[in-house]
Amino acid sequence: MSISGLGPHGERAAPPSRLSLTPSDVTAARDRRFRVAVVLHTGESDWSRQQLAGIAGTLGDCGVIVGEVVDCGFQAATQIAALERLSHEGLDAIISIPVANAAVAEAHRQVSRAGIRLILHDNVPTGMLPGADYTSLVSADNFGLGLIGAKLLSDRIAQGGEVGLMTYGVDFYATNEREIAFGRWIVANRPDLKLRTIRFPSLGAVRETTLSMIEESPDLAGLFVVWDTPAMEAVATLNTVGHDMPVTTVDLGRDAAICLAQDNHIVGIAAQQPFRQGVAVAEATILSLLGRAVPSWIALPGLAVTKANVADSYQTVWRSQAPQEILSAL
Amino acid sequence: MPDSGMVETSRPKRGKGRPRNADGAAQSLGTILNLVRSGAAHTRQELERKSELGRAIVADRLATLSEIKLVDESALAEASGGRAPRLVQFNANRARILVATLDQTALGVGIADLSGRLITEHHEAMDLSAPPEATAERLGTLFEWLLAKDEHSAPLWGLGISVPGPVQLSPGDDFLQATPTFLPAWEGFPLVEQLARRFSVPVWMRSSVETMAMGELHAGAGAGINEMLFIKVGKRIGASFVFDGKLYRGAQGAAGLIGHLPRAASGRTASLDVLAGSDMIARDGLAAAQAGTSPALADILNRGGEITAIEVGQAAQVGDSVSMEIMSRSGHLIGQLVATLANMLNPSLIVLSGSIAQTNDILLAAVREAVYGESHPLVTRDLRISASRMGSSAGLVGAAKVVSEALFDPSFLREWVTHGAPTAMPRLLAALDQMGTAAIGAPASPPAAAAPPGA
Numbered sequence: 001m002s003i004s005g006l007g008p009h010g011e012r013a014a015p016p017s018r019l020s021l022t023p024s025d026v027t028a029a030r031d032r033r034f035r036v037a038v039v040l041h042t043g044e045s046d047w048s049r050q051q052l053a054g055i056a057g058t059l060g061d062c063g064v065i066v067g068e069v070v071d072c073g074f075q076a077a078t079q080i081a082a083l084e085r086l087s088h089e090g091l092d093a094i095i096s097i098p099v100a101n102a103a104v105a106e107a108h109r110q111v112s113r114a115g116i117r118l119i120l121h122d123n124v125p126t127g128m129l130p131g132a133d134y135t136s137l138v139s140a141d142n143f144g145l146g147l148i149g150a151k152l153l154s155d156r157i158a159q160g161g162e163v164g165l166m167t168y169g170v171d172f173y174a175t176n177e178r179e180i181a182f183g184r185w186i187v188a189n190r191p192d193l194k195l196r197t198i199r200f201p202s203l204g205a206v207r208e209t210t211l212s213m214i215e216e217s218p219d220l221a222g223l224f225v226v227w228d229t230p231a232m233e234a235v236a237t238l239n240t241v242g243h244d245m246p247v248t249t250v251d252l253g254r255d256a257a258i259c260l261a262q263d264n265h266i267v268g269i270a271a272q273q274p275f276r277q278g279v280a281v282a283e284a285t286i287l288s289l290l291g292r293a294v295p296s297w298i299a300l301p302g303l304a305v306t307k308a309n310v311a312d313s314y315q316t317v318w319r320s321q322a323p324q325e326i327l328s329a330l
Numbered sequence: 331m332p333d334s335g336m337v338e339t340s341r342p343k344r345g346k347g348r349p350r351n352a353d354g355a356a357q358s359l360g361t362i363l364n365l366v367r368s369g370a371a372h373t374r375q376e377l378e379r380k381s382e383l384g385r386a387i388v389a390d391r392l393a394t395l396s397e398i399k400l401v402d403e404s405a406l407a408e409a410s411g412g413r414a415p416r417l418v419q420f421n422a423n424r425a426r427i428l429v430a431t432l433d434q435t436a437l438g439v440g441i442a443d444l445s446g447r448l449i450t451e452h453h454e455a456m457d458l459s460a461p462p463e464a465t466a467e468r469l470g471t472l473f474e475w476l477l478a479k480d481e482h483s484a485p486l487w488g489l490g491i492s493v494p495g496p497v498q499l500s501p502g503d504d505f506l507q508a509t510p511t512f513l514p515a516w517e518g519f520p521l522v523e524q525l526a527r528r529f530s531v532p533v534w535m536r537s538s539v540e541t542m543a544m545g546e547l548h549a550g551a552g553a554g555i556n557e558m559l560f561i562k563v564g565k566r567i568g569a570s571f572v573f574d575g576k577l578y579r580g581a582q583g584a585a586g587l588i589g590h591l592p593r594a595a596s597g598r599t600a601s602l603d604v605l606a607g608s609d610m611i612a613r614d615g616l617a618a619a620q621a622g623t624s625p626a627l628a629d630i631l632n633r634g635g636e637i638t639a640i641e642v643g644q645a646a647q648v649g650d651s652v653s654m655e656i657m658s659r660s661g662h663l664i665g666q667l668v669a670t671l672a673n674m675l676n677p678s679l680i681v682l683s684g685s686i687a688q689t690n691d692i693l694l695a696a697v698r699e700a701v702y703g704e705s706h707p708l709v710t711r712d713l714r715i716s717a718s719r720m721g722s723s724a725g726l727v728g729a730a731k732v733v734s735e736a737l738f739d740p741s742f743l744r745e746w747v748t749h750g751a752p753t754a755m756p757r758l759l760a761a762l763d764q765m766g767t768a769a770i771g772a773p774a775s776p777p778a779a780a781a782p783p784g785a
Contacts, residue, residue, distance in 0.1 A: 009722055010453035010721045127448060127549070129549075180452060184454070
């Protein structure tokens with residue numbers, strides 16, 4: 001599959017194959033005994049656990065020690081404090097998912113200034129430049145994920161309906177791209193549909209946001225939520241109030257996959273490949289530590305998942321068998 | 331969005347220290363604001379010294395500038411014995427600037443503060459040969475999305491567009507009142523008029539090679555550099571020159587059209603654009619894929635992929651020998667011309683930009699080889715040649731700088747500062763009225779605060 005989006009600076013994506021490690025790279029990395037820390041936006045999602053597995057496994061194969069994994073709980077202050085502390089701990093590299101835009105930019109720049117390789121995952125604060133402020137960005141094709149989410153939802157929406165776009169109120173590259181792409185696809189392919197944007201400021205506010213959305217737009221014919229954790233909260237809220245509507249989202253989390261298999265609101269998922277993204281992040285880290293040139297943006301395509309292919313897609317994304325709840329519902 | 335609420339509140343009242351004519355007030359307001367904005371003065375004492383205005387006038391003008399929220403005196407400066415003075419700071423969040431870059435294959439948009447610092451940006455693929463109406467509508471939609479996403483909900487004061495062709499400006503032009511000629515396919519399309527009417531703000535336009543050079547100068551490799559040569563390699567190859575820290579536009583804004591210069595290669599003579607631009611790279615790459623001489627490109631073609639200059643550059647980067655040869659040939663041709671420019675201009679930095687230059691080290695290496703091999707030793711002694719790290723962000727940063735500098739240009743500032751906002755300036759309001767007929771079909775009202783992308 002091709003990459004639909006452009007990078008944070010308009011770059012064309014490089015494929016993860018550009019990062020392949022040769023046996024001599026692995027040997028060289030093992031000899032150097034690098035130490036790396038991982039700073040996550042959250043450790044509480046299936047996506048985070050999968051990508052961490054990809055990172056830790058690949059780094060482990062190359063003898064690179066993951067000294068610490070920080071869960072920032074989506075808090076900019078936590079991330080800033082963690083980066084400041086880690087910058088003084090003699091690390092060779094830090095892998096980070098910036099939790100915000102300008103608020104965390106300077107803390108990330110300080111990592112590079114301290115001579116530590118900084119590999120970003122999924123988000124680049126505006127103004128940070130590859131080669132100067134960070135080494136490389138690895139992400140999903142977030143624009144492509146938004147296009148997939150729109151197409152999957154469109155199949156379930158009758159002519160002339162109104163669809164909701166539930167998006168993150170925080171300025172975040174990955175969710176911005178999904179949001180913009182969703183709108184672009186609808187305008188280009190379903191001009192008959194009305195689009196209503198609803199923003200939630202934090203995960204804790206999703207229930208309230210969903211309730212006010214239903215109150216203000218009771219005839220909403222469908223909903224796209226920019227990732228699975230808030231989508232599950234929205235689905236739970238819809239179930240509580242007995243409101244039925246098709247929902248699409250991004251990320252094949254376990255709960256979202258089960259909802260898809262069991263026809264519980266979720267009708268389609270634009271899945272990232274977090275394990276493979278984690279592998280790519282680790283490979284980019286190793287190559288840059290070995291002094292090799294790495295592309296400024298490496299992107300992996302998303303997968304369109306419906307009930308028809310949820311079991312095999314689950315295996316692709318999770319690298320393990322689909323849970324019984326999925327298999328028994330098919 | 332007009333900031334019309336400021337019209338009444340900002341009008342200077344008669345009082346102590348006020349000059350008897352509005353021109354004098356506007357001049358001193360402008361002087362003080364630009365001293366604060368440029369960082370030349372940080373306290374009232376410094377303002378009095380640098381502006382050569384009396385204490386009462388400085389205090390009065392600062393009160394007016396605080397009233398219209400362009401300066402902030404809430405923080406304290408460091409004390410040097412005695413009581414700490416109040417810090418006078420420019421409020422860059424007072425308003426916003428929208429910017430866009432139109433390129434042959436991509437559209438970039440961004441929102442910036444009044445200092446020209448980008449806050450959010452977005453880039454997406456787009457074919458500039460598509461009908462201008464569709465592109466302009468997409469641009470407007472993305473601008474509305476950026477405004478809706480702005481957490482400060484600050485008013486909009488200006489709009490800057492970067493386009494892939496030279497922009498002719500008349501002497502004395504500040505904001506545009508009609509769309510200048512920039513690309514044959516857009517001839518007669520009222521892009522400036524539509525955007526100005528839709529967002530009720532002044533619009534500025536510059537060529538992409540100019541805005542990218544500006545961006546590189548302010549936020550990229552050119553920061554702190556006084557003599558820079560900027561080369562953009564794409565379908566067209568263009569150059570921009572910075573002398574003494576300032577961009578040189580030429581008499582008609584057409585400086586740097588080096589792609590039009592004739593070159594000779596492989597037994598034929600044609601323009602540099604034809605012999606070394608991205609169309610040539612794509613064409614030779616496609617021929618190699620079809621002939622099977624490049625396994626990497628043939629594989630892309632066999633899988634139904636398209637061969638563009640980007641694919642050739644990426645194949646070269648992973649060692650495909652035919653692709654490396656194509657990139658190297660292009661790089662040498664460009665490098666020979668850049669060497670001539672370097673010998674003429676003696677820059678301290680040459681920045682190579684454009685998507686091909688940024689995805690590929692071979693082009694950069696070939697240019698370096700040609701420049702270092704064909705230049706006087708004095709020219710290359712401290713010369714740095716690098717690829718841009720800013721990518722298309724350079725065009726957005728540069729466009730924001732163009733608008734920021736234009737808004738606070740002393741003569742323009744004098745015209746609007748007593749009205750509180752440039753969007754309340756009578757000359758702009760009259761121009762927007764005049765532009766009305768050109769913008770038929772565009773929404774007459776400002777965008778809704780929560781307008782979704784694509785809505």
